[in-house]
Amino acid sequence: MKNGELAIEILENNGYEAYFVGGCVRDMLMGIVPHDFDITTSALPEETVAAFDGFRVILTGLKHGTVTVLIENEPIEITTFRSDGEYSDHRRPESVSFSRKLEDDLSRRDFTVNAMAYSKRTGLIDLYGGKEDINKRLIRAVGEPEKRFTEDALRILRALRFASEKEFFIEPETAKAILKCLPLIEFVSAERIFSELKRLIMGKGAERVMMDYPEVICRVVPALADCVGFDQHNPHHIYDVYRHTVRALGACPFDIDVRLAALLHDVGKPSTFTLSDGVGHFYGHTDASLSLAKETLDLLKCDNRTADTVLTLIKYHDPVIEPTEKAVKRLMNKIGSENLDKLLSLKAADNLAQSPDCAARLVTYDGIRRIMGEIESKKECFSLKSLEVNGDDLIAIGVPKGKEIGALLERLLGAVMDGEAPNDRQHLIALAMKFRKG
Ligand code: ATP
Ligand code: MG
Numbered sequence: 001m002k003n004g005e006l007a008i009e010i011l012e013n014n015g016y017e018a019y020f021v022g023g024c025v026r027d028m029l030m031g032i033v034p035h036d037f038d039i040t041t042s043a044l045p046e047e048t049v050a051a052f053d054g055f056r057v058i059l060t061g062l063k064h065g066t067v068t069v070l071i072e073n074e075p076i077e078i079t080t081f082r083s084d085g086e087y088s089d090h091r092r093p094e095s096v097s098f099s100r101k102l103e104d105d106l107s108r109r110d111f112t113v114n115a116m117a118y119s120k121r122t123g124l125i126d127l128y129g130g131k132e133d134i135n136k137r138l139i140r141a142v143g144e145p146e147k148r149f150t151e152d153a154l155r156i157l158r159a160l161r162f163a164s165e166k167e168f169f170i171e172p173e174t175a176k177a178i179l180k181c182l183p184l185i186e187f188v189s190a191e192r193i194f195s196e197l198k199r200l201i202m203g204k205g206a207e208r209v210m211m212d213y214p215e216v217i218c219r220v221v222p223a224l225a226d227c228v229g230f231d232q233h234n235p236h237h238i239y240d241v242y243r244h245t246v247r248a249l250g251a252c253p254f255d256i257d258v259r260l261a262a263l264l265h266d267v268g269k270p271s272t273f274t275l276s277d278g279v280g281h282f283y284g285h286t287d288a289s290l291s292l293a294k295e296t297l298d299l300l301k302c303d304n305r306t307a308d309t310v311l312t313l314i315k316y317h318d319p320v321i322e323p324t325e326k327a328v329k330r331l332m333n334k335i336g337s338e339n340l341d342k343l344l345s346l347k348a349a350d351n352l353a354q355s356p357d358c359a360a361r362l363v364t365y366d367g368i369r370r371i372m373g374e375i376e377s378k379k380e381c382f383s384l385k386s387l388e389v390n391g392d393d394l395i396a397i398g399v400p401k402g403k404e405i406g407a408l409l410e411r412l413l414g415a416v417m418d419g420e421a422p423n424d425r426q427h428l429i430a431l432a433m434k435f436r437k438g
Contacts (some may be wrong), residue, residue, distance in 0.1 A: 003071040004037040007052075007078060008119050014051040016043040017102060018078070019117035019125065026113045029124075029134050030166070039078045040117065042100045048078050065098055081105040087151035090187035103127065110148065110155045111162065112140045137168045145177035153184035157196035157220070160213055164203030170212075178216065185219050193220050194300040201259045207250030214242060220300075221263065223292040226270035233280030238355045241269045247353035248346075257306060258345050261313035264293035265350065286318050312339055313346050321347075323367040329375060329417040332382040337372060344368060381416050381423040384409055388425040394432055408432055 004020060011018035018041040024034035041048060048067045049057050056070040065080035083104035085095035099105065102117060102125065109115035112130040124131065128142050139159050141148045149155050156178050163170050170178065185193070197220055200206060210217050218225040227241035237244060249262040268288025274281050293314050297307040312335050321327060321344075331340055344365045351358040381387055389412060391405045399405055412428050412435075415421040421431055 001034075001037065003074045004039060004076055005120060006071055007039055007069060007076045011039075011041050011043055011048070011051055011078070012119075012121065014043070014047070016041050016047065016051070018043070019102065019119045019122070021105070021117045022109065022114050025116045025118045025124070026130070026134065028118070029116075029131060037076060039076060040081055040102070040105050041078055042081055042102070043078075044080055044098055048080070064096060082108065084108045084151075090150065090153045090184045091189075092152070107142060109142055110152075110158055112142055113138075113162075113168075115142050133171075137166070138171045139163050139168050139174060140171040141174045141177065145174045146180060149177050149181035150184065153181060153186075154188045154192055154196070156181060156185060156216065157188070157193060157200070160209050160216055161196045161200045161203065164200045164205040164209040167203075167205040167208075178213070182215060182219055185216075190299060190301040194302060197221070197300070198256055198260075201249060201263060202254055202256060206259075207246055210246045210249070211243070221296055222299075223264065223267040223296045227267060230270050230273075231280075232269070232273075232282075233275060233278065235279075236355050236358055237280070239353065241266055244353050248349045251349035251352040253345050255342060255345065257309040257313065258342050258349070260297075260302075260306065260310045261317065261342075261346050262349055264296060264310065265289055265314050265317045265346065267292045267296070286315065289314055309339060309342070313343050316343055317346055317350060321364075321368055323364050323371060325371055325375065326418050328368055328371045329380070329382040332372065332375065333413065333417065337376065340372060341369070381413070384413055386423070387413050387416065387428070388423050389428045389432070393425070393429060397429060397433060399432070399436065408435060411435055 008018040008020070018039055020037055021040040022038050024037045027034040043051060045062050045065050045067050049059070052069045058068040058070070058075070060066050060068045060077070065082055067078050068075045069078060081099040081102060081104055082096045083099045084093035085097065087093050106115045106117060106125070106127055112128040112133045114130070115128050116130040117125040133140050139162050141155070159170055159174065159178060162168060200209065203209070214228050218228060224242060224245065227245060230241040232241060232244070239247060245263065245266055248265070249259055252258045252262050266285065266289060268285040268290070269282045272282045272285040272288050274283065290311060294307070294311060297310065316331070316335065321331060335343065348362050348365050351361045375382060379386070387409065389409070391409065394405050394408055395401060399408060412421070412432060415431065416423045421427060
């Protein structure tokens with residue numbers, strides 16, 4: 001803030017207008033500490049550079065009018081007032097032109113709460129009623145909503161994302177335009193969609209926003225489309241599949257892997273539904289969910305690490321985990337303790353979103369976490385890494401290099417995890433010889 005104020009003062013002393021603008025003004029009015037400060041100015045980029053003579057200046061996006069100035073090592077982004085040209089691809093203006101008028105710059109911004117400027121000299125400049133909308137907790141398009149979403153369809157997802165993050169509602173005319181312009185989402189890149197979707201589902205208001213806008217969610221996650229209103233005909237599953245999914249997501253901790261897994265854990269249900277004696281079953285739904293989830297994550301260009309974790313969580317979300325040391329060690333070996341921790345969060349959220357009697361299972365997960373803690377604190381062995389013998393030890397007793405080594409190590413690990421053998425080098429070497437003799 002202090003460094004931003006200094007930057008504004010320097011620009012003003014050079015004869016230009018300058019203001020804090022956008023997200024930082026919104027956050028300050030909401031009593032949230034902004035994560036960065038954007039400044040907008042009447043100075044052209046080269047004029048900004050000249051005004052900050054003696055400071056370190058990085059020409060970050062000169063074409064778009066952005067210059068970054070380092071003040072006390074804090075990067076301050078300074079952008080020249082801009083007005084956008086025609087939009088022809090529903091995403092980006094064909095041209096941007098610099099302007100000397102603040103109004104031009106504010107009118108191109110997406111929502112009233114994001115279209116305010118502030119400086120010490122002028123106080124708040126709020127041409128579209130952004131402050132009132134903050135008080136009413138409303139996301140409202142600047143200008144004519146349909147025109148604004150047609151210009152840039154990414155704004156549709158930004159509206160939902162802000163509503164979720166800030167726990168705001170979308171103003172009715174803005175909401176109507178969102179639904180009307182929805183098909184234009186196809187012009188938005190997968191990367192952009194995924195990044196907004198992730199922020200949306202990590203917001204405090206995710207559950208409500210997803211319940212209010214299933215059309216938008218299913219447009220970007222088509223695998224969920226058949227889940228909306230899909231009655232499960234099952235006393236343990238009192239909500240339709242979409243509603244259950246959203247409730248489960250809302251019951252998750254704020255961990256992106258767990259939340260993405262919750263989003264996709266049951267997408268295979270509609271295609272595997274069978275009815276017997278009036279009760280619904282979903283045999284094989286986990287595999288169906290896995291393949292649809294994989295398709296979805298590919299479509300969204302999800303990075304491999306996240307996709308691997310999410311798919312692991314979906315794969316193991318349904319089977320009961322026995323609260324025994326043996327079962328827990330086996331699972332820690334299979335998916336790692338970090339993923340097991342995430343899996344327990346997912347399972348708890350899944351149960352919470354079923355019928356009230358399913359919530360009773362939650363105590364089991366606490367028990368499993370306790371067992372995990374004990375295994376870890378006793379540094380007990382649940383992976384090949386911590387096994388006291390390795391491949392070289394087996395080669396030394398004459399096991400030929402190749403597949404047999406891996407298979408023998410897994411068998412030894414199994415014996416240790418099941419408590420049938422101590423994790424002791426001499427003992428395990430003897431056991432390996434015994435195994436080999438058959
Ligand atoms: P946060 O950084 O917390 O996501 P923010 O409001 O700063 O919130 P940014 O994406 O950093 O969001 O954008 C900065 C500002 O630029 C916004 O406040 C808004 O005024 C404007 N803006 C960003 N993207 C768009 C867009 N697609 N259409 C119109 N204005 C936009
Ligand atoms: Mg920002």
